[in-house]
Amino acid sequence: MRQRGRHRRRRRGRALRAFLSGTALALTAAATVISASQATVTHDGPGELKPLTAASEVAELRLTENMVPQASLDRLAAGMGRPVGVSAVLEGADRTLRDAIDCSSAERRALPAAPTATRAYCWNTDDTAGWRPGAVTTSGDADDDGVWGSNRVILSGWSRSGGGADRGLARVGFVNAGDLGRLSYTWALLAVPVDDGRDYRGLVSHVSGMVWYQDKLLVTADDGDRSALYVYDMNRVQRATVAADAVGRVPGGWSAHGYGFVLPAVGSYELSGGPGAPHPSTVSLDRSTAPDSLVAGEWTLDDGDRGARLWRYPFSTAPGHAGLLATGPSGRATASEAYTTKITGVRGVLSYDAQWYVTRAAGPDDEHGTLWRQSPGGTDRERRSGDDKDGGSGAAECGAAGRHSCWSTQTESLSYWASTGEVWTQSGRALFALPLASIDRMSR
Template sequence: MKHRGRHRRRRRGRALRAALAGAALALTGAATLISTSQATVADDPGALKPLTRSTATSALRLAEERVPGPWLDRLSSAMGRPVDAAAVLAGTDRRLREAADCPRADRDALPVEPAATRAYCWAEADTRGLRPGAVTTSGDADDDGRWGGKRVILSAWSRGDGPDAGGTARVAFIDADDPARLSYAWALLAVPVDEGRDYRELRSPVTGMVWYQDKLLVTAGGPDGGTLYVYDVHRVHRAGVDASAVGRVAGGWSAAGSRFVLPAVASYRLPGGADAPRLGGISLDRSTAPDSLVASERVPADHDRPTRLWRYPFSDDPARSGLLATDAAGQAPALEAYETRTPEVAGVLSYGSDWYLARAAGDPDGRGTLWRQDTDGARAARCGADGTRRCWSGGASPLSYWEETGEVWSQSGRMLFALPLASVGRSLD
């Protein structure tokens, strides 16, 4: 498999790649008129406020903990030699449908402005009882946008309702080489237990996910809240028993219906305490040197405190591929941090000096707002006859920037969609 440990550095603020050829999708659901109850203009969050006090940034330090090597070796010995992401992609057995073939109710989850230029939907039967989570791509994994020569999208889903619900988390490995034929296979996210003699499910909705080099970093809420789990895409196990159980079962190993299992190889934890944030959305920023992981917390709209945004640099040590830079104490300090008055942040993206925040809708049928903020102010797209800023999708709305193509990927409801980052700038009021 082709993989470059060293990534070409691009200068901050370089010109974005041209948007995909062709006109924007004629998505009838996205053109639905916005109801009066959604038309109230969201409060302008204003400029980002840098956090410079050491007491403010110390709460953002992550403590790294590796899963012991003997645990992983013991699991491999019992389950068989691990495979890698290429084997998962070779076993895709399910299809996503293009937007034109998706139900109107599903297309209603797409943003109004800026409009998606590519969109796909999941089959209801394959996602029943699941809630969508974060998205990442091979554009994060390698700066040429491919992994093993393929374009790949990873989409996280979990069981349970509410931001703090537990449940079984899984990831769809999507072969996106052919834009007209996206196929995928499921892989369960697991955590080794009993010194590697078994594994349990990741009991969490996945609110953020970044595939960087050979590692997949996943934020965990719910019972596993406050933790950033790390998975190795070269360490994927096959589950030979098709059952609803998770872990060792009679006759072998089961992954709740998935054919593949990723056991965690490491984790990062926040210090905890009353003032500590809970990790929400994350994404990769390739406009920094070194590349960095940006993070946000999700503060409810009825809480009278700002939302924190921050970033961690990735390690440039070849022996620590895909891991964060840590100090002598094994902790990853935040490189920079800000406060914003934007609540309910469901997705975060940083590129150059701009931060993009997807604010979730205030009700299940409403629409969210996509803000672009910096230290000078904030702007958002307007749509509808009354000029409301609630033009974005209302659901999970993670944000992942595929630098090689210039696209932002997200998902809401059963819709997976993309649009050029340049179109966000054009849509701002």
């Protein structure tokens, strides 16, 4: 049954106040964090975004939608048992994230210097060792009131690093965020149905981008089969019945690499723009557009000679197409807006109210990365005030030398929780959040 967080205004107000009350996190005790009060504003930088206007350039961004046949999904469910939803997964949340005060100094170094995080937690070392952190999305993406059913949820993507047969396997941490003083979580394996739904394989991909919109979860894929994004249905979570390292059908039932839950893909979006098509390595949701849109960015070399392309796809408003991209009669999704940025080594991208926020990982001589705010041609506010000498870009400065490297070491996605005004992301074992307004204040 589809779980949507549509509540009366009074109930939503009480839930939001409870969600926010008593949870602001002071990180001034962390010796490795530079106070936001020490940061100033920079007007140097990459300048404004340059629009892509040539039809051939925009055509390279097209995606083709391919949905798994319903018969295959039904066959898999018949073999594994009735699918469950998010609430059932959260009931199995038997692990707890550590508060920032319990994080090691090395873990806290992943936090931004400016602006500072207002909430921060660390993942447990025993079940994240050998795993690479990736994207974050939340129930604030899934529904505009920030609630999925009665739950406030954070999803965290990870992929298996190192060698071995499980190299590259992808999983998602389901975090119960109803009480920000105690975040509990459990894991679900990401999978792809095979053999017409008689079995499934693990998704082999670094989860560098992930967006939960309505009842669908869109995940970036780089496993070599031209799939740009895989699509998962949050109401079709399957329970594993055998606790083994194997993935798929095993003697006696179904295994998900030792996890209790598995998410089988219900579809994918394949690259269809030709040999020059950029692969979306980071994605986020923008609720300030009409309709809501999926924002994407490509990965480029940190020290390369060109910046990245940034673009967006509108989400569908057609009946029966909930949570999926808008497509034409040929099943293709076309970018509605596209730009290039001079920033190299792009990791995360977010867009809201015509502002774009782009992160770059820390360089070899930097302790922190960089977060730039960019706009196409500068904002209306800048033009009215005459304060557009930055050419539509800005970033915080920090430290005695006024460096721009003030952001987290490496954040591969940014997720804006509109109902709370916070941006959530993770770097290393640190999961953290801060107000979008604080980013805007320090990058003007």
